[in-house]
Each structure stands twice: as structure tokens, then as C-alpha cells.
Amino acid sequence: MQKYYFQKTASFWFVSIFFSIAASANTNYYYNNGKKIEVNKLQERRVVQNESVTYYQTAQGHKVGVSNEIIVKCSDGVNCMELLQEKGFTDISSLSKELFLLKVDLNDDVFAISNTLHEDKNISFAHPNFLKEKKRR
Numbered sequence: 001m002q003k004y005y006f007q008k009t010a011s012f013w014f015v016s017i018f019f020s021i022a023a024s025a026n027t028n029y030y031y032n033n034g035k036k037i038e039v040n041k042l043q044e045r046r047v048v049q050n051e052s053v054t055y056y057q058t059a060q061g062h063k064v065g066v067s068n069e070i071i072v073k074c075s076d077g078v079n080c081m082e083l084l085q086e087k088g089f090t091d092i093s094s095l096s097k098e099l100f101l102l103k104v105d106l107n108d109d110v111f112a113i114s115n116t117l118h119e120d121k122n123i124s125f126a127h128p129n130f131l132k133e134k135k136r137r
Helices: 002-025 080-086 110-118
Strands: 028-032 035-048 051-058 063-074 092-094 099-103 123-131
Touching (some): 028 110, 028 123, 110 123
16 A cells, blocks of 8 residues: 555656646746746747747736847946857847847747846846837827
8 A cells, every 4th residue: 555655646746847847948037137037928920120029928917029139238347249259149239338139040049048148147137139019009
């Protein structure tokens, strides 16, 4: 009887762990002022200015579009262009002295890349270049 209980409990935990890993693998998020913001992918896709845009919704109900662009600001004293080139990025545009726009491959996970950059101590922030729909009044 005790052996059967152990097998049943072990099976339950295995299935629970498997589904929690699978669920977390499908969770997209970004950082906003150091806070993790989760987003859920919507079925909606559009082409905006020749760029494919996928739409997501935050837990607060905000709908945002994401293409293959990431906005990056490096920490003070860091040569951002050099750092990003060392990391292998090739399509880099300077938006200002401090802000840079990266274009990544369309097949790349823009959330994963921006989060990895955000977690680098030499980078102040990195997040997808969000597109918001214009609201008519």
C-alpha cells in the first residue's frame, strides 16, 4: 500500500513539474523600471511600416505590439555601441547619445534577448520596442 502511494505521489509531482515548466516556457515578460511585467500573446498580427507586428496584452489589460526591435540604454561610462557589437549584434542604430535600437532576426525571441540584455550589469535597461495603437478621440 505504501509503495503504491509513493508511485502515485511521484507521478503527481512529475506531471505538476512538467506542466509548470511548460507553462513558464510560454510566458513572455519584460522589465519596466526593474519590475517584471508578464504579457500574453494575442492571435492578432499585422504588418506596420513593412514590419511584422505581434500583439500582446499585459495583466493590466494594455495591448502592445512587438516587432523585431529592442531599445537599449547602457550604464554610465559604457561604450554601448562597442558592447552590443561584442555581443554579436550587427543591426544597431543610435537613437541618441544614450539610446540604441537593435534589430534582431525575425525568428529570434525578442523578449528573451531583451531580458538577457537587461540582466547585464553594463546595461541600464533593454526592452522590446513597443508599438501602441493610435486611439481616435
